[in-house]
Amino acid sequence: MALSFSASAKAEVCREFPQKNCCALAQCFGVLLFCNSFQNDTIKIITESREFAYILPKLFQKAFNLDFDSYPSLEAPGKLVFQIWEGAKIGKIMAAFGFDSRDNLSLHVNLPVVEEDCCKASFLRGAFLAGGSVTDPGKGYHMEITTTHHSVARETDALLRETMGFQPKTAGRGGSMVLYVKQSEQISDLLTYLGAPIAAMGIMEARLEKELNNKVNRRCNCDDANISKVVEAAQEQLSAIRTLGERGMLEALPAKLRQAADARAENPSASLAELAAMMEPPITKPAMNNRMKKLILLAKEAQL
Numbered sequence: 529m530a531l532s533f534s535a536s537a538k539a540e541v542c543r544e545f546p547q548k549n550c551c552a553l554a555q556c557f558g559v560l561l562f563c564n565s566f567q568n569d570t571i572k573i574i575t576e577s578r579e580f581a582y583i584l585p586k587l588f589q590k591a592f593n594l595d596f597d598s599y600p601s602l603e604a605p606g607k608l609v610f611q612i613w614e615g616a617k618i619g620k621i622m623a624a625f626g627f628d629s630r631d632n633l634s635l636h637v638n639l640p641v642v643e644e645d646c647c648k649a650s651f652l653r654g655a656f657l658a659g660g661s662v663t664d665p666g667k668g669y670h671m672e673i674t675t676t677h678h679s680v681a682r683e684t685d686a687l688l689r690e691t692m693g694f695q696p697k698t699a700g701r702g703g704s705m706v707l708y709v710k711q712s713e714q715i716s717d718l719l720t721y722l723g724a725p726i727a728a729m730g731i732m733e734a735r736l737e738k739e740l741n742n743k744v745n746r747r748c749n750c751d752d753a754n755i756s757k758v759v760e761a762a763q764e765q766l767s768a769i770r771t772l773g774e775r776g777m778l779e780a781l782p783a784k785l786r787q788a789a790d791a792r793a794e795n796p797s798a799s800l801a802e803l804a805a806m807m808e809p810p811i812t813k814p815a816m817n818n819r820m821k822k823l824i825l826l827a828k829e830a831q832l
């Protein structure tokens with residue numbers, strides 16, 4: 529079965545396993561504050577993502593040097609449940625974040641843990657993997673993370689706004705707080721920030737398609753055939769760039785081609801002339817056309 533859009537985005541985020549201990553700790557912090565249960569007597573993380581389930585034990589090993597008390601089999605269908613109930617382990621985890629497991633816990637985002645930029649991204653990756661989802665852009669634009677801790681929602685909201693420039697909204701759902709984003713551009717930026725550029729491009733492609741459909745509808749008297757030619761060309765270019773991205777080939781491109789690919793990915797509905805003007809230094813429209821043709825050719829070769 530094909531993965532859902534959300535599941536593919538999570539699989540992509542999982543590829544960025546934290547290299548530094550500070551980031552492993554911050555990612556676990558995000559996981560724990562946005563998971564199903566993080567309390568004095570029990571930790572419970574439930575996920576459907578196989579990729580997340582695969583890295584979770586390694587993440588806890590790296591951050592705390594300890595194992596879960598119960599693991600699922602990765603071959604099992606449906607939801608996978610990870611649990612810790614041993615008091616000493618929970619005490620160790622709480623202490624790593626500056627909490628005392630004997631206190632009546634009021635969890636919050638302990639700022640020193642997310643002080644460095646590298647750790648902020650790791651924290652949000654953890655939050656998204658444990659408590660987040662993103663809707664298939666063909667159905668609508670919606671990305672969210674959910675936590676049962678109200679102060680955590682407030683502090684994460686502040687973190688997203690003040691240090692990253694995102695504008696999430698907050699809503700209550702059952703006893704939980706949901707932080708969500710509805711603008712396609714913000715969702716795409718957030719996915720890129722989390723290390724899921726392919727999913728981000730999927731959002732931009734869907735947006736392009738909608739924009740162009742709207743343009744066609746608005747300009748129904750004029751030359752439809754001409755517009756759909758432009759649409760098709762842009763889609764072919766984006767799809768080629770995505771193919772190159774999926775095969776990890778974007779980084780290896782010559783600088784000029786890379787610049788052209790980035791400009792198209794970031795401006796799905798721009799005309800070739802507009803893209804040409806964005807190049808450093810600016811180039812002519814035919815030269816831009818050549819770069820796009822080259823990208824499409826490379827993508828075709830990569831698929832052989």
Ligand SMILES: [Zn+2]
Pocket residue numbers: 548549550551552554644645646647648650
């Ligand atoms: Zn870090």
